[in-house]
Amino acid sequence: MELRLYRQTDHEQVMKLHELALEEAGAYKGDGQRDDDMRDMEAAYFADGGEFWIGEIEGQIVATGAFRRTPGDTAELKRMRVAPERQGLGFGKIMLNKLEERAKELGITLLHLETTEGQNAARKLYESAGYTMHERRVIDGNDCQMYVKWLVPPEPAVEMTLEEEAAFYADWDVSQELTEYAKKLLREGASPERAMEEVLRSELYAAWSGKERCFNVEYDRLDMYEDLHSSVLSDRRIGHIEEQAAAHFDPEANSASVTDLEAPDEADEPVFAEMEIRIKPSRLALEMARFSRAVGLGKPIRYIHFLALFSGATIVDMEQEELDRLVANKQQAIELAEAFAERYGDSAAAAEDETDEGEYR
Secondary structure: OEEEEOOHHHHHHHHHHHHHHHHHHOOOOOOOHHHHHHHOHHHHOHHHOOEEEEEEEOOEEEEEEEEEEEOOOEEEEEEEEEOHHHOOOOHHHHHHHHHHHHHHHOOOOEEEEEEEOOOHHHHHHHHHOOOEEEEEEEEOOEEEEEEEEEOOOOOOOOOOOHHHHHHHHHHHHHHHHHHHHHHHHHHOOOOHHHHHHHHHHOHHHHHHHOOOOOOOOOOOOHHHHHHHHHHHHHHHHHHHHHHHHHHHHOOOOOOOOHHHHOOHHHOOOOEOHHHOEOEOHHHHHHHHHHHHHHOOOOOOOOHHHHHHHHHOOEEOOOOHHHHHHHHHOHHHHHHHHHHHHHHHEHHHHOOOOOOOOOOOO
């Protein structure tokens, strides 16, 4: 097998191999958002200092592999594919070695990747090459495993002395007290300007600024309080949605009625709008409860986890038991997510009637 860089004329063969290899592994989901990089390889890989490689035998593309830059001296391994009829011949290992060699030459110190639980051959290849799994996530309904490998061992961190460590954590505690004080003022209705004035007049700030600290926090910058204010408002809105979802999920166990939980000043505010999905908070709470019951969760899914299902983001910090239930019912979760997106997409949301009758359909 000869290795060379991708050329634009390879596109049709590369896409065919990509689909065949995923179908063989039972991982092909059709053309979607997660294949955006395959539509323009030059922009997705070469423009930012990455590379896309081809494995060829007598003019036929039998293997692919790529990496693209991520923050720092790191890169993500992508599109490792071997033609089904050529698997088991070591072509994947040859491609992986080439990608690691080129990445190292370009100054990349760490490679990372994701693969799904069902892609056993891929996981064996990575593990045999020294990659270690460091995290498990649910992405687009798939149980994904995240692997990393250091190409250049990191320099050992300089350990703090006991005195330095004690000083750092003491400063950290004071900074957290100041931040919580600012958030308390904002939760009580203070404007960002007023919250900054109160913090700067406080005895706690006088203690903070009266000595040299291990790190700097700019408590005299208004934009810090504006960011905290946005965070407070977001937490309040999300908390209200999750309370409503809990009432819908198990109304008999929750003494507060759905009407009691409504917030008239927020009732018409659409959420998820940046993803071209528009849904009112009260309706979102209902859909979160319906989704949770449909996939067998023991309690309503959290807002951030529900959002991740429709944004392509990862689901992290979910309780293991709930994560296992979601993974066990991932096909149903995917179908429900697609139904949700279709129902509340911008075009559909404009015509949506406001009844709460019925379940997912």
